[in-house]
Amino acid sequence: MSTAVIRLRRRLRRRGIGLLRVYVALLLLFLFLPLAVLIVFSFSASGQLRFPITGLSLRWYREVFATSAVTSGILASLEVAVVTGAIVATVGTLAAVVVQRYPFRGSGVVTGVILAPAALPGLVIGIALLNFFGDLHLTLSLMTVTVGHVIYTLPYFYLVLSARLRRFDPALEEAATDMGAGPVQRFRLVTAPLIAPAIVASAFVVLALSWDEFQITFFTIGDQSTLPLVIWSRARLSIDPSVNAIGTLMVAGSLLVVLFTRRFIAESYT
Amino acid sequence: MTEPRTPVTARSEPEAPEAPARGNAPPPGQRVAVGLDAVAKRFATQVALHPLSLAVAEGEFVTLLGPSGCGKTTLLRIVAGLEIPDEGTVSIFGADVTDRPANKRPVNLVFQRVTLFPHLTVAENVGFGPRLRRVPKAQAAEKVRAALELVRLPDFGGRRVTELSGGQAQRVALARAIANDPQVLLLDEPLSALDLEIRRQLQAELKEIHRRLGLTFVYVTHDQEEAMSMSDRVVVMREGRIEQVGSPVEIYRRPQSAFVARFLGMSNVVEATVTAAAGDWLELGGAGLPLRAPVPASAPAAGQRVTVVIRPDSFEITPALPGQAAGGDVAGEVTDVRFIGSLVHYRVAAGSRDWQVSARAGSAEILPEGAAVQLTWRPDEVIVMTEPGRSGS
Numbered sequence: 040m041s042t043a044v045i046r047l048r049r050r051l052r053r054r055g056i057g058l059l060r061v062y063v064a065l066l067l068l069f070l071f072l073p074l075a076v077l078i079v080f081s082f083s084a085s086g087q088l089r090f091p092i093t094g095l096s097l098r099w100y101r102e103v104f105a106t107s108a109v110t111s112g113i114l115a116s117l118e119v120a121v122v123t124g125a126i127v128a129t130v131g132t133l134a135a136v137v138v139q140r141y142p143f144r145g146s147g148v149v150t151g152v153i154l155a156p157a158a159l160p161g162l163v164i165g166i167a168l169l170n171f172f173g174d175l176h177l178t179l180s181l182m183t184v185t186v187g188h189v190i191y192t193l194p195y196f197y198l199v200l201s202a203r204l205r206r207f208d209p210a211l212e213e214a215a216t217d218m219g220a221g222p223v224q225r226f227r228l229v230t231a232p233l234i235a236p237a238i239v240a241s242a243f244v245v246l247a248l249s250w251d252e253f254q255i256t257f258f259t260i261g262d263q264s265t266l267p268l269v270i271w272s273r274a275r276l277s278i279d280p281s282v283n284a285i286g287t288l289m290v291a292g293s294l295l296v297v298l299f300t301r302r303f304i305a306e307s308y309t
Numbered sequence: 310m311t312e313p314r315t316p317v318t319a320r321s322e323p324e325a326p327e328a329p330a331r332g333n334a335p336p337p338g339q340r341v342a343v344g345l346d347a348v349a350k351r352f353a354t355q356v357a358l359h360p361l362s363l364a365v366a367e368g369e370f371v372t373l374l375g376p377s378g379c380g381k382t383t384l385l386r387i388v389a390g391l392e393i394p395d396e397g398t399v400s401i402f403g404a405d406v407t408d409r410p411a412n413k414r415p416v417n418l419v420f421q422r423v424t425l426f427p428h429l430t431v432a433e434n435v436g437f438g439p440r441l442r443r444v445p446k447a448q449a450a451e452k453v454r455a456a457l458e459l460v461r462l463p464d465f466g467g468r469r470v471t472e473l474s475g476g477q478a479q480r481v482a483l484a485r486a487i488a489n490d491p492q493v494l495l496l497d498e499p500l501s502a503l504d505l506e507i508r509r510q511l512q513a514e515l516k517e518i519h520r521r522l523g524l525t526f527v528y529v530t531h532d533q534e535e536a537m538s539m540s541d542r543v544v545v546m547r548e549g550r551i552e553q554v555g556s557p558v559e560i561y562r563r564p565q566s567a568f569v570a571r572f573l574g575m576s577n578v579v580e581a582t583v584t585a586a587a588g589d590w591l592e593l594g595g596a597g598l599p600l601r602a603p604v605p606a607s608a609p610a611a612g613q614r615v616t617v618v619i620r621p622d623s624f625e626i627t628p629a630l631p632g633q634a635a636g637g638d639v640a641g642e643v644t645d646v647r648f649i650g651s652l653v654h655y656r657v658a659a660g661s662r663d664w665q666v667s668a669r670a671g672s673a674e675i676l677p678e679g680a681a682v683q684l685t686w687r688p689d690e691v692i693v694m695t696e697p698g699r700s701g702s
Binding site for chain 2: 138143208211213214215216217218219220221224225229232233
């Protein structure tokens with residue numbers, strides 16, 4: 040190949056990288072501009088959603104925390120998220136360990152059943168659960184919401200943990216056995232410490248998903264609302280700038296969880 | 310080649326390779342460390358091990374040698390308790406452990422892959438066994454120190470295992486196994502992933518550790534050089550069967566099958582017919598060279614097809630000098646030369662085929678390709694086998 044062709048290719052590649060940069064920048068702008076607008080307006084001094092904002096203030100945050108519906112919504116969301124996380128972490132860990140490490144006839148079906156809700160629209164899950172709870176004559180409450188969230192978040196937990204378990208070298212467990220560890224000691228001293236970071240990371244993913252889940256919650260909620268439902272009911276009545284403050288708080292919460300998760304994933308052993 | 314304390318069996322009679330159970334016992338008067346009796350194993354439809362028996366003496370260094378898929382690792386894992394045999398019994402120092410799970414057997418395994426626990430330090434890894442057995446802290450620390458000293462990593466206790474090189478990791482794995490005070494140490498190709506130089510060094514160290522501890526070692530490898538240089542006895546395996554058992558010297562000097570001969574790097578394996586049997590000697594035809602050989606135990610009759618092996622070092626090669634065609638010499642031509650330092654490997658066309666000939670390089674002249682040469686060989690080093698001409702790998 041002549042040097043001229045090689046040089047041309049290099050120039051094209053350089054130009055290609057330049058175009059790629061512009062494309063990525065536009066994509067990120069498109070994705071995050073609405074969020075940026077939301078955050079900026081949450082600090083606006085005026086009640087008008089008009090740009091540019093005329094002054095900075097924390098009045099909407101003060102208003103939010105003075106509204107009992109919002110604070111109780113935050114508490115309800117936290118309660119649902121934490122209980123969901125605990126249940127999913129327990130059930131999901133056991134299921135993933137059994138299917139990945141001790142596959143049995145029909146373990147593929149188990150995986151399918153666990154993953155199915157991820158493929159279903161939240162709307163369908165919500166309606167199905169509403170009918171189901173109705174048939175059982177259950178009073179809708181945060182408990183029924185939690186059941187919905189468990190079904191919805193389990194697939195994500197299961198997928199993340201299964202990926203970690205697939206990278207787990209079974210020879211490590213054999214080595215522990217060879218050193219004299221019984222099944223319980225082996226799990227306690229080798230398997231559990233090695234997969235714990237992945238369990239924690241997956242549990243944080245569950246917290247983040249549950250924290251802002253709307254569709255399933257909408258159908259299964261009782262008289263106590265979670266934060267997303269509080270926002271929805273307020274935004275439906277009027278465009279109240281305090282919604283921006285709540286939205287910013289939610290983004291901050293999710294970001295914190297993501298940062299935590301990244302730390303745990305970075306610490307997990309490969 | 311062998312150590313003074315080596316319990317080499319003084320078995321001189323070659324035997325049929327189809328009877329693997331015979332001759333697999335250690336010399337009398339020695340305690341049996343590992344006893345395998347008619348052990349067989351299959352995976353799904355695949356037979357991993359045909360029923361085979363083997364006894365390893367206390368303090369012996371026994372190597373299971375064979376190509377991949379011959380069942381050597383399966384056999385080792387059966388001793389460790391990580392595989393359960395379908396038939397037969399496994400005993401360790403006389404105690405039947407066939408039904409005992411791996412964690413209750415007094416043996417430890419050094420794996421081919423690095424199996425150090427990544428969440429523990431080097432010292433915590435080495436102290437894993439003593440910790441499980443609730444050895445008092447001070448005593449356990451002493452065991453860890455001694456084991457790390459033995460593998461020449463005395464200052465590595467505080468390191469993370471993820472910071473170790475491949476060679477260091479296998480040393481720590483060895484220390485971890487030794488610190489658990491096993492009665493038998495099992496090693497499953499522990500050096501196969503390492504660079505040649507480190508492998509050589511660790512081979513020497515392993516042998517030294519074996520000598521110092523007096524512990525029984527069962528070692529698995531596919532590297533014949535490794536097996537020959539380290540072991541008291543070598544067990545050559547093929548397709549789930551034991552092909553031959555013997556000291557490295559025995560196996561090298563008297564391979565009992567074409568497979569063993571080829572696996573040990575003897576490439577001159579040819580078919581021949583016995584033309585005459587006279588006293589202690591056989592006359593052989595059809596091998597491409599006029600061959601004479603000592604009568605083997607199987608005593609083939611005239612007219613029988615046999616396999617003949619001549620080791621490359623049984624030949625002597627000299628430049629052909631005009632007017633010096635001595636009796637018994639065969640004229641040939643060098644068709645390939647490979648110089649590997651202390652030895653020169655020649656391929657020589659003589660008679661009706663090519664022969665692999667190795668000669669000490671020393672200060673002798675290295676013959677060029679195309680050189681006319683004379684080949685001589687010692688008839689008593691020509692090996693005759695009566696097995697049906699199985700073609701080894």
